[in-house]
Amino acid sequence: MNTDEWEADRRYFLWLCAGVVLGAAVPVVPGNARVGTCAERSRSIAHHSGALCAPYGYPEAAYYRALPEDES
């Protein structure tokens, strides 16, 4: 492997690492429903003094039923 090839591999590896880190920072829910990162929400609520990115997840909804396999 010559120097140029090694440099290309190194850059590819760095891009790969950066992609993994960035990807992990963007939470995604099923259905590709991206909900925004903590940083995005922090910027968007400059007026708000309360807890940011509160750990309350997605509460279970009221008024639904699981469908049996044969009914679905």
Next chain:
Amino acid sequence: MSKVQCELCPRLCVIPEGAAGDCRVRVNIEGKLRATTYGRPSAVHIDPIEKKPFYHFRPTTSVFSIGTAGCNLHCLNCQNWQLSQRGGEEMEQIYSLPPAGLVQEALDRHCQGLAYTYNDPIVFYEYVRDSAELAKAKGLNNVFVTAGYINPKPLRELCRWLDATTLDIKAFDDGFYRRVCSGSLKPVLDAMVIFREEKVWLEVSNLMIPSLNDDMALVRRLARWMRDELGADTPLHFLRFVPMYRMRSLPPTPETSLVRAREEARDAGLHHVYIGNLFGHEAESTFCPRDGTLLVQRSGMRVIANHLTADGRCPSCQQPIAGVWH
């Protein structure tokens, strides 16, 4: 792959795993239906209560108002379509405001109540329910601005925490609901009756769209139904349409249509009929249904003068005026 069926609204969406209901925000995650906009409003404002519109509920008070992404109707003329016709992932802004924080914000900003509004709060039902319970314990009002497309059981439960609602009836015509809103009329009528039975203060609005729902026969049917089922004292607001969203080809509602609709509704026996989105018109104000005395003068969502007595009566003839005045 386990599917669930949402039973909150008349759509009864069957939702496969990983997908959302028709509202875009109630998502099946690993076989459980999750409320993805819980504590995550995308619109947060302090509004005068007259903006909702409420003309007979605690005039001049301020309400801390929130709305989220999503809606269970898809009105072609929606004025908040940037919120209502999108899922949470499409929002430019998502605030983090869980119920306790929401109530504290309202108190810190000296608001007298919370308003669940902008999109239809039915789709963030759990967030409303939990916030409203906390708000009530802190002495705040809860007002609900809705199209009323919800099933009876969840609505009755929610009414325990609500003080007032403005319900926007799209037209007294099932065909209009199907063509323009992707909904149906009967659940909305049922919701109005439930609000009345559960003693939640109710005001009704109706956006008049030229050529689509401004037929005076529809207006008469709506007014008579309200008189018979809700009572003649239930306020009705005819709102002026302005071109929006996917209905930009139609003109704004002419003032003559709104004035005529008001006359028809009053002739049908309703005592308090208003015109909205037409600032400066005398039909923004409240008059005594018995002797015509000017009671509450308004202009552009602001109260200019309030002549009601302390116990909500006409000062000249002592007629009690329906409403929650203090």
